[in-house]
Amino acid sequence: MSAKKWASAGLVVALLGGYATLDAFDVAPGVLTLERGNEPRTVTHEGTTYEPVRGVSSAPALPTAANGPAPSADAVKRSVETSLKSTWLGPTTAVTVRDADTGEVLYEHDSNKATTPASVTKLASAFAVAHSNLPLEKGLKTRTTLSGTTLTLVGGGDMVLAPGAGDGSKIAGHAGLGDLAASTAAQLKKRGLTSVTLDTNTSYADGPDTAKGWEEGFLSYGFTARISTLALADDRADNRTPAVADPTKNAADAFTRELAKRGIKATYGRNVKTATSGTELASVESAPVLDLLGLALQDSDNAMTESLARQAAAAEGVHGDSTVVGTWVTKKLKDEGVDVSGMKLADASGLSKGTTLPVRIIGDILSRATSGKDAKYAEVVSRLPVSAWNGTLHDRYTRTESEAGAGLVHAKTGSLTGVSSLAGELRTVGGHRLVFAVTTNGDFPEGPVGAKTAVDHLVAQLTTLK
Numbered sequence: 001m002s003a004k005k006w007a008s009a010g011l012v013v014a015l016l017g018g019y020a021t022l023d024a025f026d027v028a029p030g031v032l033t034l035e036r037g038n039e040p041r042t043v044t045h046e047g048t049t050y051e052p053v054r055g056v057s058s059a060p061a062l063p064t065a066a067n068g069p070a071p072s073a074d075a076v077k078r079s080v081e082t083s084l085k086s087t088w089l090g091p092t093t094a095v096t097v098r099d100a101d102t103g104e105v106l107y108e109h110d111s112n113k114a115t116t117p118a119s120v121t122k123l124a125s126a127f128a129v130a131h132s133n134l135p136l137e138k139g140l141k142t143r144t145t146l147s148g149t150t151l152t153l154v155g156g157g158d159m160v161l162a163p164g165a166g167d168g169s170k171i172a173g174h175a176g177l178g179d180l181a182a183s184t185a186a187q188l189k190k191r192g193l194t195s196v197t198l199d200t201n202t203s204y205a206d207g208p209d210t211a212k213g214w215e216e217g218f219l220s221y222g223f224t225a226r227i228s229t230l231a232l233a234d235d236r237a238d239n240r241t242p243a244v245a246d247p248t249k250n251a252a253d254a255f256t257r258e259l260a261k262r263g264i265k266a267t268y269g270r271n272v273k274t275a276t277s278g279t280e281l282a283s284v285e286s287a288p289v290l291d292l293l294g295l296a297l298q299d300s301d302n303a304m305t306e307s308l309a310r311q312a313a314a315a316e317g318v319h320g321d322s323t324v325v326g327t328w329v330t331k332k333l334k335d336e337g338v339d340v341s342g343m344k345l346a347d348a349s350g351l352s353k354g355t356t357l358p359v360r361i362i363g364d365i366l367s368r369a370t371s372g373k374d375a376k377y378a379e380v381v382s383r384l385p386v387s388a389w390n391g392t393l394h395d396r397y398t399r400t401e402s403e404a405g406a407g408l409v410h411a412k413t414g415s416l417t418g419v420s421s422l423a424g425e426l427r428t429v430g431g432h433r434l435v436f437a438v439t440t441n442g443d444f445p446e447g448p449v450g451a452k453t454a455v456d457h458l459v460a461q462l463t464t465l466k
Contacts (some may be wrong), residue, residue, distance in 0.1 A: 004122065014388025068431025070099050076106040076434075079465060083458035084109065088450035090418065090442030096363035097120035097462065100370035102431035111363065114342035114356035115439040118414030119300045120421040121350030121357055124343070125309045126219050126293055127365045128332035132312035136293070139285035140311075142175060142230065143280030144184045151184070151196040151266065152278060153255055155230025155248065156204055156312045159304055160288040160295070163232050163254035166284060171295045172233040175284035177251065181258030183282035188264055193317040198259075198266040200252050203275045204229050205314040209247075211322035219243040224302035227310070227322075236301065294383030297412055302349040311347035322347035324357075329417060338364055350414060359437035362423045366435045370425055383408045383459030384424050396456055405460035411436075418442055420451035422459060430466035 022132065076097050084093060091310030094110040130136060140157035158175055162328040188196065209226035210219070218224050225237045231247035232254060244250055248271055256266045286292060296304035306322055313319070313328040326345030334340045343361055344351035368374035385391025388398050388406035392413045397406040411424025423437035438458060444451040 017321055035187055038395060038398075038422055054209045059085050068428070068466075069429065070101075071106070071428060073106045075465050076462070079461045080107050080109065080325040080458060083454070083461055085174055086454040086457070088444065088446045088454040090420075090440040090444055090451060093358045093438070093440040095273070095380040095438050095458075096359045096436065097110055098363050098367045098435040100367065100435045102449070103367035103371045103373075104437075105363075106434070108360070110343060111360040111437075112358050113423075114344070115172045115441050116355060116357075116416070116419050117350060117421045117423075117439050118416040118419040119302075119350045120412050120414035120423045120437070120439065121302065121348070122297055122305050123362055123365065123412050123423060124333060124345070124357060125305055125329050126297060126380050127336075127377055129289070129293055129312040130380050131314040131332060131336055132265045134289055134312040136290040136376065136379065137288050139175070139288055140292070141285050142177075142180060143283040144180060144281045145201075145276070146188070146191075146196075146281055147276070147278035149193060149196050150269065150278075151188070151201055151281075152199045152272070152276060153230070154201045154204075155228070155251075157307065159225075159228055159231040159247075159307055160233040160236065160249060160286065160292070161231065161284075163234060164258065171287045171291045173437070174287040177232075177255045177284075178258045178261075180284045181255055181262055181264075184457060185259055185264045186264035188280040194263060195265045196267075197269040197395065198252060198256060200230060200248050200271045201273075201329060202229050202248055202271060203273050203393045205307070205311040205319075206273050206327075207260060207310055207319070207320050211215040211349070213322075213346050218302075218351060222456070224349075226302050227306045229311070236299075237303065250358055252346055271292075280391075282397075288334045290379055291382055291383075297380070297383060298385050300392045300413060302351050305349045306347065315410050322349075322352070333361070333365070351416075359423070359439055361436055362437040366425065370433060370435055381425070383411070384412055386410055396452070397460060399453075399455055401461040402456035405456065405463045408463045409459055410460075415448060415452065417448070418444070420444070420448060420455050422455050426459060426463050428463055428465045434462060436462065 080095055096111040096116045097107040098105055142156050142158050144152040145152045162171040162173035162176035164176055164178035166179050167173050173466035220242045222237050222239045222241050226247055226249045230251050232251050235244040235247050235250055252268055259266045309325050313325045318328045325348050329345055330340050330343050332440050342358040344356045348422045369378040385393035387393045389411035409426045411422050414421035421439040425433055425435050427433055438455050440451055
């Protein structure tokens with residue numbers, strides 16, 4: 001990278017300073033990771049206004065097969081090793097680059113090392129979910145049942161319920177408690193009931209609402225919501241306010257208000273975590289699991305990822321906390337023929353300390369998807385964020401040091417203190433697709449912003465190959 005370009009990137013580092021520690025969790029809004037939305041926008045932080053340098057006008061689709069020659073292994077080696085000279089990377093940086101169509105390894109550096117990946121862990125968990133007994137094409141049902149005068153709101157795994165009417169064109173808010181209340185109220189009135197006790201039931205895929213390794217700050221700063229199988233879209237982590245203390249109760253309160261609008265008085269009773277009997281009155285269904293999983297990856301949603309992985313494990317008879325689910329994810333990859341040497345998951349989302357995941361494993365599973373060998377996982381990978389366009393990449397690749405990759409990189413981000421990672425697929429200017437995974441660990445001389453800048457530059461340089 002030229003001195004001029006590094007200076008431009010360095011200005012961003014200097015301006016942001018301590019704010020980078022918030023953004024390092026891959027979720028804080030700001031010049032590095034804006035709040036959810038498809039378009040980069042102007043933001044102001046501590047009195048300074050930042051403009052996106054460059055975005056893409058539309059989200060270009062990567063070709064399903066290469067329409068240009070693959071760059072040579074020597075060209076890939078020269079490109080990556082030039083980028084690896086950056087002093088902004090940590091002392092340990094692992095890289096793998098593959099031909100997306102054939103899976104051929106074009107370059108590796110410390111790819112077997114047990115590095116810490118942060119949220120790139122979600123790619124492994126998504127692989128396990130895709131190959132579980134939890135059907136990707138089906139939605140998750142939220143139901144009401146009646147026993148005597150006790151009405152029960154039964155969670156079925158949907159963490160993105162609309163508090164009012166659902167919107168079938170959306171993923172978050174696809175199913176609505178207002179719609180469920182309307183159908184339920186009609187059934188109650190047929191039975192002559194206008195006053196009920198309302199219980200909730202979260203026996204489905206039940207478990208702790210946090211992972212063992214989650215620090216209190218993750219919740220109090222809003223880096224993650226609590227893990228649930230019954231929650232509102234409005235209660236997802238917003239990276240500004242503390243996580244909701246009881247998402248299930250919040251959903252019940254919203255449902256109570258919707259029932260009241262329809263002439264039913266509901267008094268909250270209790271949450272039940274064991275299966276109960278009763279007559280089903282009504283139900284609403286979420287967007288397909290595949291879409292929910294894609295949303296969790298795009299937004300790097302820790303709680304959604306944990307919930308979906310927990311549900312997938314439960315569908316195969318494995319119940320427990322996030323550590324148990326992480327072990328299930330590892331076993332699932334092994335059962336699918338993936339070499340899991342060096343892999344240890346403390347949770348399913350990558351937020352807990354103690355997770356290690358060699359980039360070789362990420363390269364292996366991504367290559368299965370891009371080469372056509374794994375249609376299920378290919379559907380998941382197709383929903384990854386696009387550089388300078390959406391998700392947690394929508395404001396990256398917008399500056400001089402990496403703008404060559406704008407619109408050409410589909411990848412999952414990962415950031416924690418001492419961790420910066422990126423993995424996915426890209427298209428070169430020559431028209432060929434490559435799979436890549438990069439993880440850098442340790443003390444970053446220019447902080448987390450500098451590490452992200454260096455990683456983005458490395459990947460952007462790969463897009464320039466012919």
